[in-house]
Amino acid sequence: xxxxxxxxxxxxxxxxxxxxxxxxxxxxxxxxxxxxxxxxxxxxxxxxxxxxxxxxxxxxxxxxxxxxxxxxxxxxxxxxxxxxxxxxxxxxxxxxxxxxxxxxxxxxxxxx
Amino acid sequence: xxxxxxxxxxxxxxxxxxxxxxxxxxxxxxxxxxxxxxxxxxxxxxxxxxxxxxxxxxxxxxxxxxxxxxxxxxxxxxxxxxxxxxxxxxxxxxxxxxxxxxxxxxxxxxxxx
Numbered sequence: 001x002x003x004x005x006x007x008x009x010x011x012x013x014x015x016x017x018x019x020x021x022x023x024x025x026x027x028x029x030x031x032x033x034x035x036x037x038x039x040x041x042x043x044x045x046x047x048x049x050x051x052x053x054x055x056x057x058x059x060x061x062x063x064x065x066x067x068x069x070x071x072x073x074x075x076x077x078x079x080x081x082x083x084x085x086x087x088x089x090x091x092x093x094x095x096x097x098x099x100x101x102x103x104x105x106x107x108x109x110x111x112x
Numbered sequence: 113x114x115x116x117x118x119x120x121x122x123x124x125x126x127x128x129x130x131x132x133x134x135x136x137x138x139x140x141x142x143x144x145x146x147x148x149x150x151x152x153x154x155x156x157x158x159x160x161x162x163x164x165x166x167x168x169x170x171x172x173x174x175x176x177x178x179x180x181x182x183x184x185x186x187x188x189x190x191x192x193x194x195x196x197x198x199x200x201x202x203x204x205x206x207x208x209x210x211x212x213x214x215x216x217x218x219x220x221x222x223x224x225x
Binding site: 003004006009031033040041042043044045048088090092097098099100102103104105 | 116143145147152153154155156157160162168170202204206211212214216217218219
């Protein structure tokens with residue numbers, strides 16, 4: 001089945017560093033979403049992107065919807081220990097009943 | 113303020129056994145979804161339901177069945193469990209076309225031995 005290509009798979013960074021991760025697809029999506037998952041929990045929405053080229057921020061998080069509609073990236077600035085978790089991108093197309101296609105996830109570890 | 117509630121949280125089955133995973137939402141959402149998550153992979157859609165009484169297959173439906181008899185409940189059944197169905201199962205619900213209202217439960221960890 002189709003999945004989005006998300007990279008990197010894992011990151012080990014020092015507190016205070018900036019983080020960047022991205023997602024690519026061979027096909028177009030109408031909506032890009034970025035989720036965070038903590039151990040034992042379900043994914044929680046961080047940012048939703050609805051238009052090609054859109055740049056949206058949520059606190060220290062910034063995400064962009066690629067102009068080709070086949071990619072998206074997420075940046076986290078000045079990382080802190082509570083940023084630890086798995087970050088997923090997800091794509092959606094219109095008229096498909098809310099089905100999401102997920103990337104494989106980026107596992108983020110932050111050293112204090 | 114419960115959101116999406118999944119039961120049980122953990123389950124161990126023997127190969128060939130059957131069981132039903134339960135999902136309940138209290139947000140009056142029309143659409144509900146079942147995903148599975150395997151190590152190193154993102155979530156993959158098993159089945160979804162756009163409204164009470166309707167269900168449709170997702171990406172990986174084989175070996176599963178679902179039931180949406182009430183708007184607030186979406187049940188996932190395994191008729192004859194296989195080790196390949198060892199996974200973490202997530203239920204989600206959504207109100208209309210809103211992506212910010214797409215809410216996941218905390219998951220059911222299923223092991224089939």
